[in-house]
Amino acid sequence: MSLADIHTRAQRFQSRIRMRNIFEYGASAIVIGAFAWIGYLVPDAVVKTGAALVILGTLYVCWQLFVRARAASGDAAARGLSWADFHRAELVRQRDALKSVLTWYLAPFAPGMIVFALGVAFAPMAGLAFPAALGIALSGLGFIAMIFFAVWALNQWAAQKVQTEIDAVDRMRGA
Amino acid sequence: MRDDQDTRYREVAAAYGGALQRLARAVEINPERRLDLLQDMHVALWRSLAAYDGRCAMRTWVYRVAHNVAATHVDRERRTPRGQVALNDIEHLPDVHDVGGDFEKSEALERLTALLRDLKMPDRQIMALYLEGLDAAAIADVTGLSSGAVATRISRLKTHLARTFRETSHA
Numbered sequence: 375m376s377l378a379d380i381h382t383r384a385q386r387f388q389s390r391i392r393m394r395n396i397f398e399y400g401a402s403a404i405v406i407g408a409f410a411w412i413g414y415l416v417p418d419a420v421v422k423t424g425a426a427l428v429i430l431g432t433l434y435v436c437w438q439l440f441v442r443a444r445a446a447s448g449d450a451a452a453r454g455l456s457w458a459d460f461h462r463a464e465l466v467r468q469r470d471a472l473k474s475v476l477t478w479y480l481a482p483f484a485p486g487m488i489v490f491a492l493g494v495a496f497a498p499m500a501g502l503a504f505p506a507a508l509g510i511a512l513s514g515l516g517f518i519a520m521i522f523f524a525v526w527a528l529n530q531w532a533a534q535k536v537q538t539e540i541d542a543v544d545r546m547r548g549a
Numbered sequence: 550m551r552d553d554q555d556t557r558y559r560e561v562a563a564a565y566g567g568a569l570q571r572l573a574r575a576v577e578i579n580p581e582r583r584l585d586l587l588q589d590m591h592v593a594l595w596r597s598l599a600a601y602d603g604r605c606a607m608r609t610w611v612y613r614v615a616h617n618v619a620a621t622h623v624d625r626e627r628r629t630p631r632g633q634v635a636l637n638d639i640e641h642l643p644d645v646h647d648v649g650g651d652f653e654k655s656e657a658l659e660r661l662t663a664l665l666r667d668l669k670m671p672d673r674q675i676m677a678l679y680l681e682g683l684d685a686a687a688i689a690d691v692t693g694l695s696s697g698a699v700a701t702r703i704s705r706l707k708t709h710l711a712r713t714f715r716e717t718s719h720a
Contacts, residue, residue, distance in 0.1 A: 380595045451617035452597035454610045456693025457671050460617045546694055
């Protein structure tokens, strides 16, 4: 492998990271676009507020993804750490991201989703009687809560598995 | 700055290129992905040399970088299971003209490499480094485990490999 190939491949490595980030931001852009469009079309103030909060939540998650992607840039292998330090740091990063999924991934969406669901159910243009609107609002919120709980529980389970691997590395280091 | 990095890389690649190739072979069976892994190792090595500050011997640094790239590769491959071995692998089967001693030697090497690939991390790394001729203390520097732990693992791994080697020979 010539030096020119090394330089080219090193540049390609950076482009690959950029492309991965662009793909993640692209998915967020779709969510933002969809809620911006709904917020623009629906005259109800509560729905508009809900859409705006979802957009803010998405932007926050985008920023978190950016910070976390930078930490996992794949360049860690080039830092000359021993396998145990390198592997442990990588596992700790994964565990922390999984464990704190509630605060950095789910919670930012919660206010927007709640306000949006309430806004849609109680919007005057829907023309629903209060009990029917309440039923729709509660089932919508229940569904959101269920999805959030499932995502949180799966992530906690995965974090526990990663912790087992961290413990194994610590045992090996201490042996 | 980049010239320094390039010069260092040339020296390091000349000294350890063979070891990196053998490591890639011990990690990846598919020739295409193996080549990719080897190139990743070289790129990581080149990038790493910009930050090399002499905190450890160059040999330890090179093995650390290469083995961490290999570990990342193994982790990624574990999460994306592949199908059968590619048709390209056929070229790596012993040649019909490769008979007698050469055949036995290359076959033994192939089997040993295959056994290495079956080991989990960090055992695979420890054995690969041991086969490169590093002692327990040097392997401990690369892996971050204690010398004692490395020596114990080497002893166990040698027994395990010898037994498996014999079993596959009888089979």
